[in-house]
Amino acid sequence: MRAYVPKDDVQAKAYYTDRYYVAPQVPKSDVSTDEVFSADLEAIKAKFEVIDSFIQMGQMVVYINAKDNYGVLELMRDELKYTQLSEMSAIDWLAKENKFEIFYQMLSMHKRKRIRIKMFIENGQAVNSVEKLFRSADWSEREMFDMFGIEANNHPFMKRILMPYDWQGFPLLKTYPLEGDEFAAWYEVDKIYGKEARDIIGPELRDTSRVDRYDSERFARLGHEVPKGTKITGNEPKTEQSYQEEGGVFLIKKFDKESSVVVDDPQR
Amino acid sequence: MAQVTNRLTPFFENITFDRVDNELILNFGPQHPSAHGQLRLMLHLQQEQITKAHPDIGYLHRGMEKMAENMIYNEFMPTTDRMDYIASSSNNYGFALAVEKLIDVEVPRRAKVIRMMLLEINRLMSHLFWLATTALDIGAMTVFLFAFREREYLMDIIEGYCGARLTHAAIRIGGVPLDLQDGFIAQLKDFLDKLPQNIKDYEDLLDTNRVWLMRMEEVGTISTELALSWGCTGPMLRASGVAWDIRKEEPYELYDEVEFNVPYSDKGDNFARYRIYMEEMRESAKILYQTIDMYEETVKNNQTELMAHAPKYISAPKLDIMTQNYSLMQHFVLVTQGMRPPVGEVYVATESPKGELGFFINSQGGPYPYRLKLRAPSFWHTGILTDLLPGHYIPDVVSIIGTTNIVFGEVDR
Amino acid sequence: MAQHKINYTQDGGLPVALTSIDKIVNWGRSNSLWALTYGLACCGIEMMASGASRFDFDRYGTIFRASPRQADVMIVAGTLTKKHAEFIKRLYDQMTEPRWVISMGSCANTGGMFNTYATVQGADRIIPVDLYLPGCAPRPETLQYGVMLLQKKIRENKAGNAQRPKRLM
Numbered sequence: 001m002r003a004y005v006p007k008d009d010v011q012a013k014a015y016y017t018d019r020y021y022v023a024p025q026v027p028k029s030d031v032s033t034d035e036v037f038s039a040d041l042e043a044i045k046a047k048f049e050v051i052d053s054f055i056q057m058g059q060m061v062v063y064i065n066a067k068d069n070y071g072v073l074e075l076m077r078d079e080l081k082y083t084q085l086s087e088m089s090a091i092d093w094l095a096k097e098n099k100f101e102i103f104y105q106m107l108s109m110h111k112r113k114r115i116r117i118k119m120f121i122e123n124g125q126a127v128n129s130v131e132k133l134f135r136s137a138d139w140s141e142r143e144m145f146d147m148f149g150i151e152a153n154n155h156p157f158m159k160r161i162l163m164p165y166d167w168q169g170f171p172l173l174k175t176y177p178l179e180g181d182e183f184a185a186w187y188e189v190d191k192i193y194g195k196e197a198r199d200i201i202g203p204e205l206r207d208t209s210r211v212d213r214y215d216s217e218r219f220a221r222l223g224h225e226v227p228k229g230t231k232i233t234g235n236e237p238k239t240e241q242s243y244q245e246e247g248g249v250f251l252i253k254k255f256d257k258e259s260s261v262v263v264d265d266p267q268r
Numbered sequence: 269m270a271q272v273t274n275r276l277t278p279f280f281e282n283i284t285f286d287r288v289d290n291e292l293i294l295n296f297g298p299q300h301p302s303a304h305g306q307l308r309l310m311l312h313l314q315q316e317q318i319t320k321a322h323p324d325i326g327y328l329h330r331g332m333e334k335m336a337e338n339m340i341y342n343e344f345m346p347t348t349d350r351m352d353y354i355a356s357s358s359n360n361y362g363f364a365l366a367v368e369k370l371i372d373v374e375v376p377r378r379a380k381v382i383r384m385m386l387l388e389i390n391r392l393m394s395h396l397f398w399l400a401t402t403a404l405d406i407g408a409m410t411v412f413l414f415a416f417r418e419r420e421y422l423m424d425i426i427e428g429y430c431g432a433r434l435t436h437a438a439i440r441i442g443g444v445p446l447d448l449q450d451g452f453i454a455q456l457k458d459f460l461d462k463l464p465q466n467i468k469d470y471e472d473l474l475d476t477n478r479v480w481l482m483r484m485e486e487v488g489t490i491s492t493e494l495a496l497s498w499g500c501t502g503p504m505l506r507a508s509g510v511a512w513d514i515r516k517e518e519p520y521e522l523y524d525e526v527e528f529n530v531p532y533s534d535k536g537d538n539f540a541r542y543r544i545y546m547e548e549m550r551e552s553a554k555i556l557y558q559t560i561d562m563y564e565e566t567v568k569n570n571q572t573e574l575m576a577h578a579p580k581y582i583s584a585p586k587l588d589i590m591t592q593n594y595s596l597m598q599h600f601v602l603v604t605q606g607m608r609p610p611v612g613e614v615y616v617a618t619e620s621p622k623g624e625l626g627f628f629i630n631s632q633g634g635p636y637p638y639r640l641k642l643r644a645p646s647f648w649h650t651g652i653l654t655d656l657l658p659g660h661y662i663p664d665v666v667s668i669i670g671t672t673n674i675v676f677g678e679v680d681r
Numbered sequence: 682m683a684q685h686k687i688n689y690t691q692d693g694g695l696p697v698a699l700t701s702i703d704k705i706v707n708w709g710r711s712n713s714l715w716a717l718t719y720g721l722a723c724c725g726i727e728m729m730a731s732g733a734s735r736f737d738f739d740r741y742g743t744i745f746r747a748s749p750r751q752a753d754v755m756i757v758a759g760t761l762t763k764k765h766a767e768f769i770k771r772l773y774d775q776m777t778e779p780r781w782v783i784s785m786g787s788c789a790n791t792g793g794m795f796n797t798y799a800t801v802q803g804a805d806r807i808i809p810v811d812l813y814l815p816g817c818a819p820r821p822e823t824l825q826y827g828v829m830l831l832q833k834k835i836r837e838n839k840a841g842n843a844q845r846p847k848r849l850m
């Protein structure tokens with residue numbers, strides 16, 4: 001029997017890891033070491049429950065409950081002067097704990113500080129849209145839906161943004177292979193020519209290192225080129241490389257190698 | 269061979285005449301010469317005026333974030349080139365800086381100077397390209413030809429350094445691979461000395477040009493609130509009255525040692541953006557002059573190191589790899605297995621020519637990033653078209669898309 | 682009169698030239714290859730550069746046209762994604778015969794470095810391609826050499842015969 005390979009994470013994996021290797025941690029420091037951040041954190045704590053908070057790489061990370069996201073971001077924008085939502089997206093932890101981690105990367109231009117608000121949601125749970133607060137979330141949330149399938153409640157136009165509307169599957173999930181599933185592989189053929197064309201066009205060639213010198217359908221041999229589909233015997237004549245036919249072209253000046261100038265100095 | 273017919277039906281649903289409300293729906297793109305790539309816009313029109321705009325993106329979505337999760341860190345570097353392919357090195361730099369923060373290495377001074385030079389050359393290239401294409405869209409063919417001429421000089425300089433015209437991959441995690449080639453400084457100086465006159469030429473052609481003014485002034489005005497709310501950065505934000513430049517506010521590399529101004533305007537219209545691009549070219553030239561001096565200083569002080577020394581993460585210099593056994597082994601491991609940064613998260617923003625280019629990396633201690641999110645400025649600059657276009661007329665669409673300076677490699681990733 | 686002696690029967694002996702229909706038609710076709718502006722990604726920038734001041738495509742008679750109806754050659758410059766695939770077919774169908782396709786850059790040839798779910802692995806899965814240009818991105822010189830090769834290819838065809846429609850399938 002074939003060995004069972006779990007399908008919940010098909011990402012590339014390190015093929016060798018030292019058994020005793022313990023990955024170091026990026027240092028985290030306490031929020032109280034920074035005045036601005038601790039004031040901000042107090043303001044958030046006063047109204048909402050904060051699960052965890054620390055400073056990493058000069059940016060404060062605050063974990064909140066998923067239901068509070070709208071309120072926290074509103075507070076941040078209106079009272080704490082975090083006027084920009086630079087980025088938001090999700091991280092897939094489905095294989096480990098069946099959860100998504102959502103982060104909102106905020107920027108305050110007044111304080112020159114960046115904060116990352118984070119929260120966990122269950123698989124299948126929707127988040128509250130913050131599109132009313134930050135217009136930029138309009139597209140980020142659509143992208144998040146497109147890539148992870150996380151829906152946002154109260155979003156005006158919850159549709160795919162990067163992939164076509166009739167796409168199936170959520171590409172950034174760890175269960176989705178890099179090279180796409182069956183649907184993705186035949187998407188364009190099915191759409192343009194129909195399923196019956198699959199046999200004629202043939203499957204995609206995904207092996208980047210494959211070269212077959214006897215296959216003139218897919219490969220050309222440099223210097224010995226033949227028309228597509230010819231049987232290759234091995235003694236194809238050499239294709240000479242020239243800009244013009246021998247003897248010149250009708251009504252066109254003959255290209256003369258001797259009398260042409262080669263520009264060596266690009267600054268000429 | 270069997271003959272199978274095309275199953276695509278004629279595409280009429282995008283043009284709807286004679287609706288009761290007299291609305292015309294116009295499809296713009298994705299193959300449109302002035303869409304700067306593959307932007308598709310659905311425009312709802314009342315006569316010539318736009319009532320609703322619906323940008324449709326994703327026609328260049330190539331799955332870079334997914335690729336990053338399946339690649340070792342160094343392998344991903346050439347892919348970042350293809351994001352904002354007008355100024356590739358700035359993407360390389362953004363990624364390199366994020367990883368350097370993660371693994372906590374300090375880049376030697378000479379490499380820093382070279383990086384800054386590359387960044388500013390890229391900024392100049394990007395702005396020149398912007399000027400060329402926007403001018404072409406508006407009909408100023410001369411400016412297009414002029415600006416491309418200057419861009420080619422810069423391309424030559426970059427090509428001499430890294431061997432590629434467009435996709436440079438000129439920056440490595442931990443430094444730069446090469447020292448400047450002979451003649452780099454001379455060529456660059458040559459170019460910079462001519463630049464003010466060139467910029468003046470463009471301005472003479474455009475600043476008082478009636479057509480240019482009519483298509484630029486009071487068109488596409490973005491208010492400060494809208495710009496902030498849409499997450500606009502870079503020239504788009506500075507044209508709307510916020511003088512925010514990451515090089516100044518959160519200095520990285522040696523930007524705190526050089527002197528330059530941050531041009532901004534509170535008009536928010538196309539013309540303001542155009543002026544900002546022109547002024548930024550002058551500022552870049554200023555920075556480049558200063559980096560030339562800094563470079564010569566490092567030569568004088570004999571600071572020849574180009575890569576940071578961190579054996580756990582970064583290969584030794586080529587000479588060591590060729591001569592020393594341990595360096596060779598370490599290089600082999602780093603190439604075949606990849607470096608393993610510590611567990612943690614980092615978000616690093618840099619000022620690319622288009623705006624804030626951010627790299628969010630979540631590392632779980634493996635050789636592949638667990639999650640890499642690319643924060644590309646153009647994504648939001650495209651999004652703002654939804655709110656910006658209504659109320660404008662069809663010809664304004666082209667000039668507005670032009671001044672937003674969007675690049676689709678970056679929007680769709 | 683003596684200095685104006687012209688051998689009218691020879692090439693260049695204007696105002697009379699003797700030739701065959703084939704040659705004159707192919708001469709016309711090959712020297713006015715109007716290209717469709719089809720910059721899809723990074724390679725599109727190099728395509729623009731080849732049309733701009735330094736490389737000057739106009740001297741080949743190649744002018745970029747925005748409309749497929751006016752174009753003879755489609756230069757697929759850049760990554761073709763699955764979302765876009767449908768449109769390339771539409772545009773190809775809209776071009777008038779005779780038409781040619783140049784696939785510029787490794788992305789259009791094979792999918793290139795983007796071996797992912799979203800990229801079409803070669804434009805020739807959708808439309809027939811005449812010429813493949815290698816490189817990522819090919820330099821403008823490569824594109825110009827490519828156009829010269831295409832001109833050569835056109836000259837080799839019989840113009841009199843109806844162009845055999847090139848089919849993918």
Ligand code: SF4
Nearest residue numbers: 723786787788817818
């Ligand atoms: S071949 Fe290279 S340069 Fe051309 S579109 Fe693809 S990635 Fe960009």
